[in-house]
Amino acid sequence: MMAGRVFVLAAADREALGSVRHLPGLQAAEVADQLWLRGLSATGELPLPVRGLPAVAIYALDAEGRLFPDGQRTPTARLPTGLVWQPIRLFVPLELPTAALPAQGTPAYRVRLRPSARAGAGAALLTTLTAWHAYAETAPEIRLRCLRFAVAADARVLLLGTPLPPLPGLELWLREGLLLPAGFDFEAPLLAPLLRQKLQTAADDVLLFAADGSWERVLNTDILPVTRSAVRLTFKEFGR
Amino acid sequence: MLLTGFLHDLLTTGCLTLTSQPDSFEAADLHAAEDLLRSYHAEDAKEMPHTAPVFNAPAALWSAAYLYDTVKLALVRELDETLVHEQLQDFSGDMTPEAIYSADLTFRHLPDLLRLAKGLAPGDALVSRLQATAWKWPFSSVGTKFKDAEPIVTIIAHPALRQAYIDRIIRVQDRARASQTHLAPLIHEALGGHAATLWPDFTAFTLPV
Numbered sequence: 131m132m133a134g135r136v137f138v139l140a141a142a143d144r145e146a147l148g149s150v151r152h153l154p155g156l157q158a159a160e161v162a163d164q165l166w167l168r169g170l171s172a173t174g175e176l177p178l179p180v181r182g183l184p185a186v187a188i189y190a191l192d193a194e195g196r197l198f199p200d201g202q203r204t205p206t207a208r209l210p211t212g213l214v215w216q217p218i219r220l221f222v223p224l225e226l227p228t229a230a231l232p233a234q235g236t237p238a239y240r241v242r243l244r245p246s247a248r249a250g251a252g253a254a255l256l257t258t259l260t261a262w263h264a265y266a267e268t269a270p271e272i273r274l275r276c277l278r279f280a281v282a283a284d285a286r287v288l289l290l291g292t293p294l295p296p297l298p299g300l301e302l303w304l305r306e307g308l309l310l311p312a313g314f315d316f317e318a319p320l321l322a323p324l325l326r327q328k329l330q331t332a333a334d335d336v337l338l339f340a341a342d343g344s345w346e347r348v349l350n351t352d353i354l355p356v357t358r359s360a361v362r363l364t365f366k367e368f369g370r
Numbered sequence: 371m372l373l374t375g376f377l378h379d380l381l382t383t384g385c386l387t388l389t390s391q392p393d394s395f396e397a398a399d400l401h402a403a404e405d406l407l408r409s410y411h412a413e414d415a416k417e418m419p420h421t422a423p424v425f426n427a428p429a430a431l432w433s434a435a436y437l438y439d440t441v442k443l444a445l446v447r448e449l450d451e452t453l454v455h456e457q458l459q460d461f462s463g464d465m466t467p468e469a470i471y472s473a474d475l476t477f478r479h480l481p482d483l484l485r486l487a488k489g490l491a492p493g494d495a496l497v498s499r500l501q502a503t504a505w506k507w508p509f510s511s512v513g514t515k516f517k518d519a520e521p522i523v524t525i526i527a528h529p530a531l532r533q534a535y536i537d538r539i540i541r542v543q544d545r546a547r548a549s550q551t552h553l554a555p556l557i558h559e560a561l562g563g564h565a566a567t568l569w570p571d572f573t574a575f576t577l578p579v
Contacts, residue, residue: 267419267420268419268420268529268533269419270419270533270536270537270540270560270561271419271534271537271540271541272537272540272541272560272561272568273560273562273564273568276568292567293562293563293564293567293568296562357417358416358417358418358419359416359417362416363416
């Protein structure tokens, strides 16, 4: 009278037991680089997951602990002594898988500008401090007081207002509150409000885009009303 | 320090306090007033287009004292009218760009004072005297109307005064001066192609009939 069937697996195939840990009554033990599995009925068809195990040997086990190779009547071995049987669920505990993607993965989008089919008025001008100073020295007051200006460390000058002075430089227009080179629009126009929301730290800060899609933020506090003395003192500070 | 105190109040707060008796200024007061005006000139010159004319102390002090006396005569009505002619003497120096700009440091308040004086006593001797002075100093009297054309040769010949004069005409939209044939082209040049925005009716009243 057989007590049941026993599977023998290589120790390296421990993870394969995961496919049968849901089956009731199974027990497993490890000894000498072998895994032993019992709790399988002596007769009848084995469950499909069990049949899929990479077994190195399958035995029928009698009540005296003798092992019979599958389908044979002569035992060839005995069940090793000293096996510590554990329920299969304890023998193969669950582990959380490692996440395949970071939880806060941020998709990157490169802002692109393209030539626009529309025409519009300029709202700002990017010019040089030298040109701006030369103009402000002699320009009519009324052409100055309608403007505000900010100077970058590399002596570029951003002029805001209308009418803009007749100076060489890059004219800019406003699109959704963002300054783009005149004649350019966003490749994806619907992104403009989103960009403004994302990049603008304060409502009155100015975001200045270049034709290559790069951008820089100009704080409103750095943009000054134009007076002749302000331009002259700025020019002097730059040591020009 | 009557004149110095007057100038300090005028240039900082705009609130003036005067005594009711005629004043004569001490030498130390005039010296301190000159220093004050010189500093103010240096600051003001930073806002002038081109290069501002240099400081002319006699003109600056004369106009400051003139303004002081005018304010007193306008407010203290019991002072004799003959005093108007005695105290408000013309500038004895040459009308150079330096004198015009230095006098303007205080004379730029002349139009306001003239309006105030007219309100107190229209047809008064003081008003007539002020109008005559304002006519002689057109750089400082933009916005004030005169029967005869103002003497502006010296102003127009100097780049800084010319530009500043045009700026003032545009700022107060002085139609009478902007309509003058020798000034209209300069105004037009300053407005450029933006006259319709910067001075909407400029073209309308300067168009030849």
